[in-house]
Amino acid sequence: MTLRFANLLSELKRTDSFRELHPLSGRKGCRITYNGRELLNLTSNDYLGIGSDSELHQRFFSTITRDEIPDTFGLGSTSSRLLCGDRRIFHELEHTIARRYGFPACLFYNSGYHANIGILPSLLTRKDLILSDKLNHASIHDGIRLARADCKRFRHCDYEHLEQLLTKHRGGYENAVIVTESVFSMDGDVADLQRLVRLKEKFDCTLYLDEAHAIGLYGPGALGQAEQQDVLHHIDLLVAPFGKAPGSMGALVLCTKEIRQVLINKSRALIFTTALPPIVASWNLFVFNHMLTLQKKRDHLNHISTLLRNDLRNHGLKTKGTTNIVPVVIGDNLLTVTAARRMQELGYYILPVRPPTVPKGSSRFRLSLTADMQENDIRGIAPCLAMIINGQTTKPQEQTVP
Template identity: 30%
Template sequence: MSTTTRTNPLSYLTDQMNELKAKGTHFRLRVLEDEQEAVCTFDGKKVINLASNNYLGLTTHPKLREAALEATKKYGVGSGAVRTIAGTMRIHMELEEKIARFKNVEACVVFQSGFAANAGTVSAILGKEDFIISDELNHASIIDGARLSRAKILVFRHKDVAHAEEQLASIKDQPGKKLVISDGVFSMDGDIGPLPGLCDAAEKYGAIMMVDDAHSSGVLGRNGRGTIDHFNVHGRVDVQVGTLSKAIGALGGYVCGSKDLIDFLYHRARPFLFSTSHPPSVAATCIAAFDVLEQEPERIEKLWENTRFFKKELGLIGFNIGGQNTPASETPITPIIVGEGRLAMQFSRELFDEGIMATGIAFPTVAEGKARIRTIMTATHTHDQLTQALQMLKRVGKRLGIVN
């Protein structure tokens, strides 16, 4: 037997991690030890949670808990197959029908995640002869779907409708389908996509219009119907993507549109074809969540009340919360922009020591020089909790020289 020491072929990954540590942007996962709530326990420490996507507090809503338990008792813990073989349960169809009615469209297909919904849809409906006109700050799942499609990608400046139209005009005589795609709400800055103008541009050049509404589902529009409802552009967006993992409180993503679009995705969207379907408890939970959106609009009102208060106070403290060389937040996502990655990560660590969970975000998730703490309001934060969090943010911000 040879006694030669084997060279580790993955040593380059260790080198890259060491580089991150040297830059001060390496992180370790914080572990949640109880429920995802406004105040919860990470790594044994009770903190005010400003990092969650649990906008409406539905992760612990009694109606959702009950629905999950009942479905588990009735149907078991798993579906046992992919949707196209033996894994389409009646409860999956009920969820898709419920979402389609809620979003005022013909049909809906549910994916295992919002990422899978975006990547699977873009890569399924386009090919290498086609074109994608994409906002420069679109979500990673859109970018990956665009790459997988092998279509030619034209990027337009963030929220710049005129530039999007220029890109469309530059390819108007080229064969192939054209797809205009934008986030409804941009996840790092919290600003809203200019859907009416993009719809105009898409219609002018006969392009497909697609919107990723992950961070506006449950937040914007009537009872949380999203940006299409917020702007009243019903019938003008051909492909609507949403998530079941944020305001809805559970897990998954969905695509809404025409019956033909959804039937095509049943046949051709690879994440749908090759991933086991949701456990029945998840589908039941999501059905219950849409009932709550209809029945408890006061949750969304409270979310926005907290958002307005928190933004105003952060600005009064002197934090850069967007609008200075970065987009201005218009939603419960409010970034505190500090610039340098090392400082953002230090800010996050010291906030945690004070009693706040607020994650540092640096390159490559955001551009170099635009590292930040991303804060997200929820409907379940109390005024006292937010006041306490603001005091801690001010204290740590002053200590680190982020505010005066």
């Protein structure tokens, strides 16, 4: 067994696929301290700067009262929700979210991963069919593997391919579920939800939507792309994780009352895990109400994301998408690893993204912009990347982090 693991690690290193943990400290807005140096953090999912907003945290902590500890602000639940780990604050959060989204019911999971591995296996049987976007998140793929249903994957955002699969296979199954993210985490592009709704209705399907990278950033109520594209009430299962823009953890699934009860009774990812601490649900409720006030931050984030994407293209670099997730596709593992290390030397905290996170041959940087960055912070990124990736020898002047 030891030899097998040694060979596995050796192969990962040989193919420049080896990964390590990177302890960070000194978090100050969009900057972190790594190896004793302050770097611009281009890897964070704290899109609105909520997770690093010390003033907002102080406002939240000031609401804590002694008589509400441990039920509302406790640091541990010590049991699963179906035993003695349930709290009123979980239900208050669920009711608030369901009411704001206009859904009949809502259920709080410990994370987006827990939700995605717990929902489909609880609802589907061998008589059902799953149709999944090929670039859906790993947690969705894991949930599909745990489900007993058949699965067909359609090419990324290729809805003609999806329609072909539905035409060919839909009639052979009792139920069919179309599964997609709204904003895709590695390409930064957006699903056409109106097109998916039309296919759902045409072929009598259920539509499952993961809004992990959209909640807080889109729509007049900051509810995500389903609200932005005006299809909110056509979504059957909407997963809203709080670990990205809301700056917290946990995930809520919006659904019918009947589905909520089925999940409570059948979802192993909910039943067999200790509930999150009550203080997390309290923070989620606090942040959810706060996100409505952040339109200026959302506008600014969109502005700097457009600037960076255009700047990358002007420097001859390959990028995709339309959101604050700005990929730079490099391809080769070793070049990606080497370029990341060089960018860190220049003051930018960037990590290489390699297979199996992305398809083979598409290693990249996933530049993740946050609303607490300014134009001056991102101005040097494109020329520095072009210098490194294109093998230039002359360093652009004044292009390191200000």
